[in-house]
Amino acid sequence: MPKKMRMQRVDVYPSSVVLSRCVLCNRIVKNREFWVSTAVDFAVSVAVGVAAAAVVGMFVTATTPLWMAVAATAVVGIGIGYFLDAFEIPKQLKQLFGGEAK
Amino acid sequence: MMYKKPTAVSWPIWKFVLLVLLLQAIFTFLAWLDRSFFNNALPTVVDILAGSGVSLFALWQRWVWKRFNGVRLRLLVWIGNVFVSFYLSGLLLVGAMRKWSFLAGEPWSWFVNGALLIAFVGMWLLPLFSFTSAKRIHKFQWKISGFAVGLSGTAGILGALFGMFSSRHGEKGAVIFVLGILLSLLSIGFAQHAGYESWINRPYAKENANAKS
Numbered sequence: 001m002p003k004k005m006r007m008q009r010v011d012v013y014p015s016s017v018v019l020s021r022c023v024l025c026n027r028i029v030k031n032r033e034f035w036v037s038t039a040v041d042f043a044v045s046v047a048v049g050v051a052a053a054a055v056v057g058m059f060v061t062a063t064t065p066l067w068m069a070v071a072a073t074a075v076v077g078i079g080i081g082y083f084l085d086a087f088e089i090p091k092q093l094k095q096l097f098g099g100e101a102k
Numbered sequence: 103m104m105y106k107k108p109t110a111v112s113w114p115i116w117k118f119v120l121l122v123l124l125l126q127a128i129f130t131f132l133a134w135l136d137r138s139f140f141n142n143a144l145p146t147v148v149d150i151l152a153g154s155g156v157s158l159f160a161l162w163q164r165w166v167w168k169r170f171n172g173v174r175l176r177l178l179v180w181i182g183n184v185f186v187s188f189y190l191s192g193l194l195l196v197g198a199m200r201k202w203s204f205l206a207g208e209p210w211s212w213f214v215n216g217a218l219l220i221a222f223v224g225m226w227l228l229p230l231f232s233f234t235s236a237k238r239i240h241k242f243q244w245k246i247s248g249f250a251v252g253l254s255g256t257a258g259i260l261g262a263l264f265g266m267f268s269s270r271h272g273e274k275g276a277v278i279f280v281l282g283i284l285l286s287l288l289s290i291g292f293a294q295h296a297g298y299e300s301w302i303n304r305p306y307a308k309e310n311a312n313a314k315s
Contacts, residue, residue: 049258077261
């Protein structure tokens, strides 16, 4: 015969306390630096991708095989992206929008 | 037979001058970036010459269009087209060779660059020796383009992300390696495409084909 079962005490916290103790939430969801950094990196890469496609589009004719245009866009994108970061443009944008740059 | 007016001729002069200035600006900007990347003055001259080469081509087309007609005109316009294709594919090849020279070092870069050069010349001259093979490779280039379409929207974005994060983490070698592969593929592919297109569009090609059949 088992011993008499006893009710265990369960602490119930309000949701605000739960969220404040959530490590994942504190590091990511409520982290302004993370969101600004991610948004700036994404926006810069999209802008560079569009610019690269525009540059390549000036030189590509209807008879050029498409894989060449795609590869050339990637090459131009890599080049522009590398030098933008080398000149710390994303870092300056992050500082501008209130996220502390790494 | 009606002969199609080249773009460099049909454009008004202001548009033409704008294009030349834009090209020069782009290539000068690339030269400036390139120099800061490789710390070498010679490519600067090559990059600035690249803009001049395209301008020279357009000037040639305009000059020829005013002074010649008939078969001579077709031949001279075709020469201009071959020149600009060879020039642009050569620039891609020089870009690829410089990347491999940077990565492989003195003895090995000779082998890699030698193989690239042989493939480049071979692809340009392939239609002369085996037209069927050239046609087959050209068809293959269009077949793989079907797969590339899926990447067309994201190629620039992926490239930009790769470039940015490589720079951020100090991975200059990775960037040069990927650029070396892409530029090698582009130079050889473009050489094949331009060689094939130049061959089938050469003057007298259609007349010769009709005469034979």
